[in-house]
Amino acid sequence: MKDQSDFSDIKAVFINCSLKNSKSESHTQLLIDKVANIMRSQKIEIEHVYPLDKKIAFGMIKDGKDSGLEDDWPEVQKKILDADILVIGTPIWLGQKSSVATQVIERMYAFSGDKNSKDQYAYYGKTGGCIVTGNEDGVKHCAMDILYALQHIGYTIPPQADCGWIGEAGPGPSYGDKLENSDVRAGFDNDFTNRNATFMAWNLMHMAKMLKSNNGIDAIGNTTDGWEDVANAKHENPEYH
């Protein structure tokens, strides 16, 4: 095993897209906290965002205030751009990620044409993951939506970058609920969830560190101004071969 990396220069932001009006009632936050605690133990600087504590405007817009809307998004966007790692947490409702998670992705998408210092899209060089909880079904479906969106706008997705918990088919306890007549909390001892949460935390850290050491993704063949100057799909037509 090579020497363990020093992660103290890495920053992570967790956005909990729960529908609960009070963060204290969010089950998803409990699993987010497990992952964040692993990162914190490695000296990663952690920021948490709870969108329902803020006023976030709808729209494919950078700042709703420009159109006369209340909008706290620009401060969230700043945290996202400052961080190396982004983790989106969502509950599952009817098998889908929450409307808040959809809104967060929409607002991030509105900035997807911005560039970083290497003239790549602004999210290049960052690492993304997600955390999903519900009481019965849909972790993978929500994760595929979220991880696809993140890679589409520039994030790197390391292996097993998602974790989650659900119970057996049907209504039942949510993650962290105390089970009847007991102090046992649903899902806390689920080895699969704990293992996946651990793998995810470490894989996000390893990838963020690797990208930082490499100064991000090399800027060849992936910039809007430069892609035609290297080997490219415009000139590499199949019939030429």
Place this chain on the structure above:
Amino acid sequence: MKDQSDFSDIKAVFINCSLKNSKSESHTQLLIDKVANIMRSQKIEIEHVYPLDKKIAFGMIKDGKDSGLEDDWPEVQKKILDADILVIGTPIWLGQKSSVATQVIERMYAFSGDKNSKDQYAYYGKTGGCIVTGNEDGVKHCAMDILYALQHIGYTIPPQADCGWIGEAGPGPSYGDKLENSDVRAGFDNDFTNRNATFMAWNLMHMAKMLKSNNGIDAIGNTTDGWEDVANAKHENPEYH
């Protein structure tokens, strides 16, 4: 710009999950060839697999021959394990990836418990992407299915690891079809498709090179035997904080 990497030690395999019984009729192959040609120009060693040229058994099994079935999968699996980069190509039918693509992922999944030399899952350290073509709708949906599956079993997904082409809503030409009374081929000059195909090719190469230089993903916190020996989600319960 840092000096360009030497990619000559990288291998890529492209699996075209077309439903056309003859590879020569596959539209998806044309876009695959564009991406493969970019990689080949950088001295990457390329393998192509066309599953419908083979007999591949159904099942969550490693080798159908063990159950008396005809099965060429083991030779495909060997190519996948030998390669640093995997690109799955698929046509879109009714908005979905093909049955052949689903079967390829199932067969890869049957090996997902195997380990690499660092005791991680066997696909760790590899880089994955996908190519999708159809005549009207569904690139992103197919891509999210495929990329999610790849990251779930251990692949790293770099930014913008998919490309594709579709036409306007409704029936119409497929990728590479000659347009009426013309030598123009549908999609070949689509700047968006060409740009995405180029970004994808280069991002896969950059990530594969970065992973190779780093000897894969560091094996801390992401092995089935070792995850409980480092900071982990079993011990980092939220109520402890």
Place this chain on the structure above:
Amino acid sequence: MKDQSDFSDIKAVFINCSLKNSKSESHTQLLIDKVANIMRSQKIEIEHVYPLDKKIAFGMIKDGKDSGLEDDWPEVQKKILDADILVIGTPIWLGQKSSVATQVIERMYAFSGDKNSKDQYAYYGKTGGCIVTGNEDGVKHCAMDILYALQHIGYTIPPQADCGWIGEAGPGPSYGDKLENSDVRAGFDNDFTNRNATFMAWNLMHMAKMLKSNNGIDAIGNTTDGWEDVANAKHENPEYH
């Protein structure tokens, strides 16, 4: 052909989940209007809802005002319950239905345990469809999300209950945009979109009429209190046969 039905006792509500702050800028509204006009020509009573003109609370809640939130949802819910047909319209952003569409479905879901006069879930006997527009990709993916949600809570989905428009892969005009140097509007003459919009409108009408004539779905085997009194899956265990 049997005599044409009289649809004058049918009501339909269209909810446009656009992210545009002004309804007048919504491209989706243009296709919604085509479908609504077909229904209006058959004397169906039409209601339109534009959620961004209202304040709708987040949450799996019936009335946000109970928790001190501004919330216009109860008036929307009333329109939905009064109508025989519901059509959800959504734009596509990053291959997905909008956050507003997700929120609308969440709020409807919060009422999914309510009962109708036959002791079935409240949405039984109603007919649902959807309309999706974007500039490049994702009609089917959005439609499958929306139609699944509607059938899950009690709606009947007739054949081909969705329609949409998208252009060729890549950025481009949105539905109804005037094309360069021309009065031609993108998609308006697309035969596939027009045919699907027509099929959808009529299929929703036929199904709504059929359900109305039948007094909804027969209430045998599909009520929470009565399902164990008829042939059921609790008693029909496979090993008994």
Place this chain on the structure above:
Amino acid sequence: MKDQSDFSDIKAVFINCSLKNSKSESHTQLLIDKVANIMRSQKIEIEHVYPLDKKIAFGMIKDGKDSGLEDDWPEVQKKILDADILVIGTPIWLGQKSSVATQVIERMYAFSGDKNSKDQYAYYGKTGGCIVTGNEDGVKHCAMDILYALQHIGYTIPPQADCGWIGEAGPGPSYGDKLENSDVRAGFDNDFTNRNATFMAWNLMHMAKMLKSNNGIDAIGNTTDGWEDVANAKHENPEYH
């Protein structure tokens, strides 16, 4: 309650898209049998199809034998066209419906341009549902894929037309597995699964009966030759109003 319908003129076909080479090992079959038994108790004629017992060719083709391939699909297609109700059963692998299920839908789709006696698409007037089992996650995702495909080609989807079973997050028993040291079979007593299976069986029967009594969906506005002769989206342009 109105008098119970007589269902003795209804036919149903169940297609089990398991990946198990022997039908006797399929867990999904157990839940299929529960639903089929409910229907059989109402005198519905039941056919079962197990695709892996047959040779089914890949392709968007009607009969692989025309291209020199072994192909038992035409006999399956005949059963589907003879039946009023179609139920597709699938296991979940990596959160998705099986490759066999995808192949079945592809082959049905190849016939989607055929017409019924009213000049509608051939699957009009039929009713569809699905049954999904796995050991941890994905019922809704698989169901939304399958039900969308069915309605897209002409099936009517009644309320709650899907049922399924999964266990808690992580590996575990499959549906019907005997639990450790016990005769209890996983999922058999799950009230949610049993209730949904019952609702589904009855809703499919009620809708099939209603459609049969109505001689299918009225053929106005939903035929490829006739849609322009009634109120339609080509003429109902928004700017006219």
